[in-house]
Amino acid sequence: MADNSVEEGMLNLIEEVCDDDVIREERDIDLFEAGLLDSMAAIELLVGIETEFGVEIAPTAVEREEMNTVNKIIHQVQIRYEGN
Numbered sequence: 001m002a003d004n005s006v007e008e009g010m011l012n013l014i015e016e017v018c019d020d021d022v023i024r025e026e027r028d029i030d031l032f033e034a035g036l037l038d039s040m041a042a043i044e045l046l047v048g049i050e051t052e053f054g055v056e057i058a059p060t061a062v063e064r065e066e067m068n069t070v071n072k073i074i075h076q077v078q079i080r081y082e083g084n
Contacts, residue, residue: 027070
């Protein structure tokens, strides 16, 4: 899967979990501070990432600050996906 496909797939997944299409336009907003992501939704997102991309990111493996924006989440998935 090319980076573009990972990026588009991640945008779809994050939009679904956050239930808001604003994530496509404002990819650097803090999803937690904006109220778009909470701890339960974050776990749902991690499960979705594993299901969709085969990439496992344990909640304890990254700091919240490393996965609090759309761009950071996509980056974390891409670096792990490329390592597969």
